[in-house]
Amino acid sequence: METRVEYTELFIGGAWVTPSGSGVIEVMSPHTERVIGSVPAASTADVDRAVEIARAAFDSGEWTQTPLADRIAVVTRIKDAILARSEEFAALISRQNGAPASSAMRTQVLGAVAAYGAACAVAAQFPFEESRAGVGGPMLIRHEPVGVVAAIVPWNVPQLVIAAKLAPALLSGCAVILKPAPETPLDSNLLAEICSQAGLPKGVLTVLPAERDVSAYLVAHPGIDKVAFTGSVPAGKAIMAAAAANLTRVTLELGGKSAAIVLEDADVDQALPNILAGSFANSGQACVALTRILLPVSRYDEIAEKFAAAVAAMKVGDPTDPATVIGPMTSAAQQRRVLDYVGIGEAEGAKILTGGSVPEGLSTGWYVEPTVFGNVDNSMRIAREEIFGPVVCLIPFEDEAHAIAIANDSDLGLSGAVWTADTEHGVEVARQIRTGTFSVNCQRFDVVGPFGGYKNSGVGREFGPEGLAAYLEAKSIFLPA
Template sequence: MAVRPALPTIPGLDKVFIGGRWQESRGGGLVDVICPADEEVVAQVMDPSIADADAAALAAHQAFDTGPWARMSVQDRATVCERLADAIEKRLGLLNTAWLLEAGAPIAHGEMINSGAGTMIWRNAIAQARAAKFEERRSGPLGEAVIIHEPIGSVLAVLTYNGPVVLMGMKVIPALLAGCTVLIKPAPESPLTSRLIADAIEEADFPEGVVSVLAAGTAVTQHLVEHPLIDMIALTGGTAIAVDVVKRSAARLARTALELGGKSPAIIADDAPLETVLPTLMDGMTGFLGQVCVCRSRVLVSERRYEEVIDAFGSAFRDLKVGLPWDSDVDFGPLAVKRGRDRAEAMVQRAREQGAEVVAGGRRPAHMNRGWYYEPTLLRNVTNDMEIAQEEVFGPVIGVIAYRDLDHAIDIANDSKFGLASSIYTADPDVAMNVARRIRSGGVAVNNAGVSLTEPFGGFKQSGWGRECGVEGIFEFTDTKQVLLSGSYLNA
């Protein structure tokens, strides 16, 4: 039997990381880190207190107001961020092992998302910042002005357990490149990866106060969201949490950027050959057991091809192997959190009660008696008014919905409060672009089930607002200033 990897050397297990250095906690206590694969305690870590949060918010505020970071040139900030990228990349092996232990992510998944995509994302962000126009001179009918993108201030970056490393490139490094100070708030389920990230930040040698890392729970997070010294909250999370963030920050009109969940559709047109659809769509449906915001959780197929698609995907789902994430022979480990397993299980049960049928999966694997496991599940006879088609599972549950024609498919795709990602599979490029223009989502993939994380990415509707990645993802953390050099509406 495969043996669980040993806990790598992780700094600061009994400390908090505030303002760029390890410190004793101001009243926090030790908590267990439980591996979701076998429910064993793998470490104890310091749980940050509200006093720690206050210290981190003050450090970020003071560093922005009086420190050098916001006043450095973007080229100099990029140089420091390059040191951070180097330091993270040196630790990728450790980070992937730590992620396996705290969230059940198999090493192969960590190597793909962190070592592969993550490296490209943060390196691209640094290159984009170096080339971006933070100042631009413009002339118009009412005068001549300089347009300046200035950092917005201190940023609370709220990260999730499903991407604690890659989100450094999507959220944290862009905010730093813009000139903001950043209080990184990883999920409490990310206590090991967050400390390795903090260690990399310390090695990168930022000016004092610029970066803090607190993998805190709900009470501390809510305190920070309400904190008067936090100028912006950049959140990756669920819609309900985002609504709470907006309410808590509304009184001071703090800026928010929200990358939220989805119920992303994949439309399979009648001319799309399944042998080309299956490889990418299977990954898009089941990657990290559906614990991905862009999971293609609604598969839309014509009534004519319904049985053909059910047979093909049902067979593919039944071939997937679930087991210990450190076993190289399995495809998936457990869900990262027990509540995620329980939610998937309950939603499948309600889907059955509403008329859906299980084609594959739909249960805890019989051979795994410990850990938070649930088999990748394919449901048929799903209609778009069912809960399973309208609410995000954030787990490995996919519903197949029949449509009459492509117009009907687009109507189904858009009949959702979400609008994050979507896919259209077709052999006709004109049809692909027509469908892509009509779907109400922040991203549409043609004959693919992914997104580009080097281009602006974000949601429509209740999938959030603001954009990450690309130069737009850097400017998200700026205010735009007009400096009028000549002319005015008064002279018009």
């Protein structure tokens, strides 16, 4: 039997302290449905204490005035320590959210390591202070840290999303209160252990596992200067409304309903593995998942048959099995949500080509078969709403203009892709799609490029110099002519 991971203290301002309340968050395995660990549940009193400590640390200027090279050295030590304990991180993430272990290592842990490294490289070249010739005389442009940041992260890819927020926030000189999802707090506390030895001044980092009501209190706290959130569209809208009361800055990375366009001239045998990887990554629990597959009418039957056969062959099961492609949903509620959407799709008249139920022999654990709906109309709920599970819609199109119109006919605009024999033409298609990221003849995510969404997929960008700038305020200093 695996050892339970138990924490009895909260990491506040760089020290492990006794929580104010007696609440406990129990962490469940999505595979066994058993408790695998627990952490104290932070209360609003803990939030007040954390904000006060972070505010004092930031206002003291110790971290802000630390030379950039030294801040980079601290973040590099964090990166190196995560890499040294990568197997421990990957196993812990997989135990919490059910991600296949190989995926947890490759995408979540090594992806986070890459993100810290890329952020350090960006910071080393960033123009934190530069001269500019003004109309009336010379001026100095400074970029200064925004202040105390509340970083709120989801359960699906916790360490990668943490890196997207923590790295630029620390490199810019901010203090950070990290709020992990209650489903996956254990890896955040492991990160706290690492950060406590990395050389951060006291008060600069807090980790507060908490339920949603305490998160709402944190977001609305007047001592918070910026909220960086990744999660659902409804939660993002609620955060933006709460932040408005204090004019708190926000970065919101929200949902997606991304389209993969397969043009008539595409090499389907080359495209199919890439599309499947983009559609079912992290068991479909990914905001960038390609969940609308747009197929030309002239080749619809051929491609749909190949696609459904490939999905039916995916191994579903124990996330620790290296052969597993689809693990369990992270929670019982998420399993119910996905299965409910399967029912909605059937009621709307879409046809299940494969999947659609709980896998045979997996009654324990929160599993859903990878599911493909055929002949979907883009007006159907299963084509418009983010399901966040292994459910994909095949949508026929008449011509390229029709495909582009379907891809853009969404309230969301996070990602997407196109496959075609002509890469240059694929770029022309990409220029017409209203999404924050888009891939041509591949499905990529890169921690060097800006990441975020159009429309309801969010506000602001993460990664690259754009992601660092999100944690900085711009100041103009005018000098005599």
